[in-house]
Amino acid sequence: ETGVTQSPTHLIKTRGQQVTLRCSSQSGHNTVSWYQQALGQGPQFIFQYYREEENGRGNFPPRFSGLQFPNYSSELNVNALELDDSALYLCASSSSLVYGYTFGSGTRLTIV
Amino acid sequence: AQSVSQHNHHVILSEAASLELGCNYSYGGTVNLFWYVQYPGQHLQLLLKYFSGDPLVKGIKGFEAEFIKSKFSFNLRKPSVQWSDTAEYFCAVNANSNNNDMRFGAGTRLTVKP
Numbered sequence: 001e002t003g004v005t006q007s008p009t010h011l012i013k014t015r016g017q018q019v020t021l022r023c024s025s026q027s028g029h030n031t032v033s034w035y036q037q038a039l040g041q042g043p044q045f046i047f048q049y050y051r052e053e054e055n056g057r058g059n060f061p062p063r064f065s066g067l068q069f070p071n072y073s074s075e076l077n078v079n080a081l082e083l084d085d086s087a088l089y090l091c092a093s094s095s096s097l098v099y100g101y102t103f104g105s106g107t108r109l110t111i112v
Numbered sequence: 113a114q115s116v117s118q119h120n121h122h123v124i125l126s127e128a129a130s131l132e133l134g135c136n137y138s139y140g141g142t143v144n145l146f147w148y149v150q151y152p153g154q155h156l157q158l159l160l161k162y163f164s165g166d167p168l169v170k171g172i173k174g175f176e177a178e179f180i181k182s183k184f185s186f187n188l189r190k191p192s193v194q195w196s197d198t199a200e201y202f203c204a205v206n207a208n209s210n211n212n213d214m215r216f217g218a219g220t221r222l223t224v225k226p
Contacts, residue, residue: 004155035216041218042116042217043156044216045213045216056213058213101158101214105154
């Protein structure tokens with residue numbers, strides 16, 4: 001079985017720009033969650049998608065948005081980038097919380 | 113809102129020493145509890161989880177954790193650590209009433225000296 005793959009692995013953007021991060025979920029997983037992990041901190045929940053619908057959201061502003069596609073892959077979009085958005089963005093997929101999440105390796109986003 | 117506290121930011125042990133990493137959560141209802149590990153350069157991996165039943169949970173690589181409901185704790189233990197256990201360890205909590213929100217602690221970095 002394939003794991004969770006994220007692209008790109010690294011990205012540098014300037015303040016005010018927009019970015020799209022992509023995630024291919026593990027085969028058979030219909031739920032995708034996105035997390036932001038700042039340096040030295042634990043992952044912070046951004047939102048979750050279940051069968052193409054947003055299924056919960058953490059304490060992130062509306063400029064963080066997402067999509068899930070029929071094949072359960074997902075995108076995270078961030079508009080009007082700020083310096084504090086610099087972080088590792090993690091995607092995790094699951095079929096049921098009983099089995100835990102499968103995480104990707106993340107996208108390292110740097111805002112300059 | 114639920115939150116997770118990990119008491120130790122960085123723990124340094126010698127090989128064969130015993131390990132206990134603390135995790136406390138703040139949520140009064142039913143919770144599901146997890147420990148994840150992140151080895152250097154790798155993605156987060158599930159170590160063990162607790163949903164119900166026996167509060168002493170055994171995971172991979174000799175790790176175990178004990179859920180103590182009265183203390184809102186889920187501490188991770190290993191009797192004898194190895195150099196290969198050097199990693200970052202994260203405790204995570206999901207409130208049973210909210211299946212879509214898993215909150216992580218800030219993590220504990222474990223360094224095992226050979």
